[in-house]
Amino acid sequence: MSSTPRFLLAAVPLLAIFGALTIFGSLSISQTQAPATAPAPPATAPPPPAKAADAASVGIQQVQDLLSSLGKFDHDGRPSAQKIGFELPEIFINQYLAYILRTRPRPGLSAMKVTLSPNSQISAETEIDFDDLQKWNSGILPEMLKPILSGKRTIKADLQFDAKDGFCTFSLKNTQGPDGKALVNKVMMGVLQTLGSRQPENFNPDKPIPLPFGLKKVWTEKQLLCGET
Numbered sequence: 001m002s003s004t005p006r007f008l009l010a011a012v013p014l015l016a017i018f019g020a021l022t023i024f025g026s027l028s029i030s031q032t033q034a035p036a037t038a039p040a041p042p043a044t045a046p047p048p049p050a051k052a053a054d055a056a057s058v059g060i061q062q063v064q065d066l067l068s069s070l071g072k073f074d075h076d077g078r079p080s081a082q083k084i085g086f087e088l089p090e091i092f093i094n095q096y097l098a099y100i101l102r103t104r105p106r107p108g109l110s111a112m113k114v115t116l117s118p119n120s121q122i123s124a125e126t127e128i129d130f131d132d133l134q135k136w137n138s139g140i141l142p143e144m145l146k147p148i149l150s151g152k153r154t155i156k157a158d159l160q161f162d163a164k165d166g167f168c169t170f171s172l173k174n175t176q177g178p179d180g181k182a183l184v185n186k187v188m189m190g191v192l193q194t195l196g197s198r199q200p201e202n203f204n205p206d207k208p209i210p211l212p213f214g215l216k217k218v219w220t221e222k223q224l225l226c227g228e229t
Helices: 004-011 052-075 090-103 130-136 185-198
Strands: 026-030 083-089 109-117 121-129 152-164 167-176 217-221 224-228
Touching: 052 083, 052 090, 083 090, 090 109, 090 224, 109 217, 121 130, 130 152, 130 185, 152 185, 167 185
Parallel strands: none
Antiparallel strands: 026 083, 083 224, 109 121, 121 152, 152 167, 152 217, 217 224
16 A cells, blocks of 8 residues: 555654554554454464465565554544554564565665664664765765765664654664764764655654554554554
8 A cells, every 4th residue: 555655654763764664463443442462372282383484474464454454544534433553563563674665665775674672762774775865965974974875785773752642753862884883863864854855755854753544652662563543
């Protein structure tokens, strides 16, 4: 669906360098029902483990199903009597990020992986095409960084976000370049501004980012992305 990348970027905030985040784990759609919990395992012996590709496809499908439910909720006018709550495991997020960036490439972005921690904290490893960035904004990088930040390079960043009342803001903490050395936050924010301006959604990381689909709140627990409408 066309709004899938929009949630990816908005819910986990743009920094994570964008992508952020996709959803599902336990989903509930009811009058005022809390997020569902996983059912107890069956008493019988479990089946043989699924192949890696099959396991990934299950996670991707669950994310897509949740996004479809959120899209329908939005399309139906966000009825006040209906609430959606979810908990999406970190592994599903990363499977979906790999899938969506492969099937629907984003300008300047090649790959992304996130680690979710409590209190809305995220660590992200993002592969950025710095040659594209410098084509779009030739003055984005200091001269001393251009030899390091050229071609496709992976950047590591930690951020904390606050997503409530339908909007998301975030602050960058530690950022490391491909050589493992710290990058000044001012440089990284310039990178995010340039990337955001080239996305179809046209983000500005200096301003609150609207949450899509009528989502009111998004947060993280250990290895979980949680949210509710």
